[in-house]
Amino acid sequence: xxxxxxVLFALLVFxxxxxAPNAFAQKPAGKNSKQEALLNTDIEFAKASVGTSAAxxxxxxxxxxxxxxxxxGNPIVGKQAILAGMGSGYVLSWEPKKAEVAKSGELGxxxxxxxxxxxxAEGKPVVRYGKYVNIWRKQKDGAWKVILDMGxxxxxxxxx
Amino acid sequence: xxxxxxVLFALLVFxxxxxAPNAFAQKPAGKNSKQEALLNTDIEFAKASVGTSAAxxxxxxxxxxxxxxxxxGNPIVGKQAILAGMGSGYVLSWEPKKAEVAKSGELGxxxxxxxxxxxxAEGKPVVRYGKYVNIWRKQKDGAWKVILDMGxxxxxxxxx
Numbered sequence: 088x089x090x091x092x093x094v095l096f097a098l099l100v101f102x103x104x105x106x107a108p109n110a111f112a113q114k115p116a117g118k119n120s121k122q123e124a125l126l127n128t129d130i131e132f133a134k135a136s137v138g139t140s141a142a143x144x145x146x147x148x149x150x151x152x153x154x155x156x157x158x159x160g161n162p163i164v165g166k167q168a169i170l171a172g173m174g175s176g177y178v179l180s181w182e183p184k185k186a187e188v189a190k191s192g193e194l195g196x197x198x199x200x201x202x203x204x205x206x207x208a209e210g211k212p213v214v215r216y217g218k219y220v221n222i223w224r225k226q227k228d229g230a231w232k233v234i235l236d237m238g239x240x241x242x243x244x245x246x247x
Numbered sequence: 248x249x250x251x252x253x254v255l256f257a258l259l260v261f262x263x264x265x266x267a268p269n270a271f272a273q274k275p276a277g278k279n280s281k282q283e284a285l286l287n288t289d290i291e292f293a294k295a296s297v298g299t300s301a302a303x304x305x306x307x308x309x310x311x312x313x314x315x316x317x318x319x320g321n322p323i324v325g326k327q328a329i330l331a332g333m334g335s336g337y338v339l340s341w342e343p344k345k346a347e348v349a350k351s352g353e354l355g356x357x358x359x360x361x362x363x364x365x366x367x368a369e370g371k372p373v374v375r376y377g378k379y380v381n382i383w384r385k386q387k388d389g390a391w392k393v394i395l396d397m398g399x400x401x402x403x404x405x406x407x
Contacts, residue, residue, distance in 0.1 A: 156358065156378050158318065158399040189349030196356070196382055198316065198395065218316050220380055220397050222356055235358065237380050239318040239399040 121195075125223060126186035128231045129197040133181045141179035146170055150224060150232035158217070158239045169236070177205040181219060193225045201238065216241045281355075285383060286346035288391045289357040293341045301339035306330055310384060310392035318377070318399045329396070337365040341379060353385045361398060376401045 128148075135144035149170070155163040163169050181201035188195035203215040222235040288308075295304035309330070315323040323329050341361035348355035363375040382395040 161401055189351050189354040191349050191351035194349040237397055
């Protein structure tokens with residue numbers, strides 16, 4: 088049974104609606120699935136930051152030889168040095184927007200927007216907005232780790 | 248004449264000193280030469296910025312689908328939109344520090360430090376310091392072009 092017949096068969100048997108969208112949404116494995124895997128890794132990284140803490144999430148996802156280029160600061164080289172500078176008492180959440188992976192599959196990058204939820208000197212909640220680029224390298228065990236993390240400020244979003 | 252004999256011949260004829268260092272500095276082609284080619288492209292990009300203007304250099308080195316993530320601003324998508332926002336009357340110089348290229352050779356990144364030489368409201372020269380990441384994609388004609396440009400501020404360097 089070829090693909091078209093399979094879809095027609097599914098439509099007949101399951102009444103359309105359910106089977107058809109999945110059948111048409113199937114994507115070929117390859118470039119797109121690599122990008123999706125890296126994007127999903129960044130999404131899991133962001134979930135870990137909100138679910139535990141930014142420092143714990145960075146401990147999980149930074150490569151040992153990672154470098155951070157912090158806004159207003161000098162470059163920080165090495166996972167341990169980056170973690171030592173992260174502090175606590177804030178929530179860092181982010182939304183990955185795009186991932187790209189080299190054809191060879193070992194180098195990629197993501198970018199997205201972030202929100203830093205903290206408190207001002209009077210204890211009032213404040214939110215700082217920004218955007219980031221992460222460069223990722225696939226490790227020997229197949230896990231993607233961040234080798235470079237850079238962020239900068241964005242204007243507060245305007246009301247919809 | 249094999250390579251060793253060539254070097255010995257050069258040493259005899261030209262008296263050493265000149266020929267020997269170059270002969271021994273030869274590096275194998277491959278990963279390192281890819282990184283060096285991209286680093287050199289970023290160095291040429293920086294030279295063009297100082298030699299002409301930042302906007303003219305960006306016009307030469309940005310991919311059409313480039314994106315800029317400017318400090319304090321929202322993402323700017325597309326070469327023409329980036330160029331339209333660049334203005335004039337300043338000198339942007341930078342020093343590339345490192346390049347990495349994927350094994351497949353079509354995707355890479357560089358980072359470095361920059362200086363923005365401008366004038367304050369009273370016409371007095373001021374320098375702003377920062378660092379940047381550029382992500383590069385090799386085009387169909389073999390030329391490296393910037394697909395993502397991001398920068399943020401650094402403290403002024405301390406006196407040596």
